[in-house]
Amino acid sequence: EVQLVQSGAEVKKPGESLKISCKGSGYSFTSYWIGWVRQMPGKGLEWMGIIYPGDSDTRYSPSFQGQVTISADKSISTAYLQWSSLKASDTAMYYCARLSNGVCSHWGQGTLVTVSS
Amino acid sequence: DIQMTQSPSTLSASVGDRVTITCRASQSISSWLAWYQQKPGKAPKLLIYKASSLESGVPSRFSGSGSGTEFTLTISSLQPDDFATYYCQQYNSYLWTFGQGTKVEIK
Numbered sequence: 001e002v003q004l005v006q007s008g009a010e011v012k013k014p015g016e017s018l019k020i021s022c023k024g025s026g027y028s029f030t031s032y033w034i035g036w037v038r039q040m041p042g043k044g045l046e047w048m049g050i051i052y053p054g055d056s057d058t059r060y061s062p063s064f065q066g067q068v069t070i071s072a073d074k075s076i077s078t079a080y081l082q083w084s085s086l087k088a089s090d091t092a093m094y095y096c097a098r099l100s101n102g103v104c105s106h107w108g109q110g111t112l113v114t115v116s117s
Numbered sequence: 118d119i120q121m122t123q124s125p126s127t128l129s130a131s132v133g134d135r136v137t138i139t140c141r142a143s144q145s146i147s148s149w150l151a152w153y154q155q156k157p158g159k160a161p162k163l164l165i166y167k168a169s170s171l172e173s174g175v176p177s178r179f180s181g182s183g184s185g186t187e188f189t190l191t192i193s194s195l196q197p198d199d200f201a202t203y204y205c206q207q208y209n210s211y212l213w214t215f216g217q218g219t220k221v222e223i224k
Binding site: 035037044045046047050059061062095097101102103104105107108109110 | 118149151153155160161162163166167172204206208211212213214215216217218
């Protein structure tokens, strides 16, 4: 069974750094793109970027380029989303998803990030 | 970027109703369109891919159609489990974008 398990909820202060994770299992982790999606409170889905764990090829949405870093460690089948300096506006639910022919066929359960002073 | 516009934003319907949601792309995306269902507090779930292909395990009351710039998601007979928010997503290029969502509410 394909599973994506994300790290737990985080509460951070503005300016702090953060790295959240998404661990894949039940499939060949290096053979499928992983995407990250943001959902701000009460809002819709926003595409952030994707990574191919096989060779770490990474693409970012222009809206998120330079704001976050997407990475992966194929040795432990885990993808990451990180911030170097959080802002209050980064408060959101973040989902990872496994892509299959361009669509998000399997999703993680989400990681809630709260940034507040 | 390709913009995706869904209509309506909110839809009130009763159990048993036929429901149609529209998604328009700002430029042609061929058939590279997917539909997702999201319930409160849950991750989205893939319903339809390549505009009209039903994902495995999704009830046959869901169907998708369209190509180019105009697409529709139809629920043939709305069930209690279908009250949720629905999103379209284009994947014509790696700069994927979602529609703003359509909330299906109980009338």
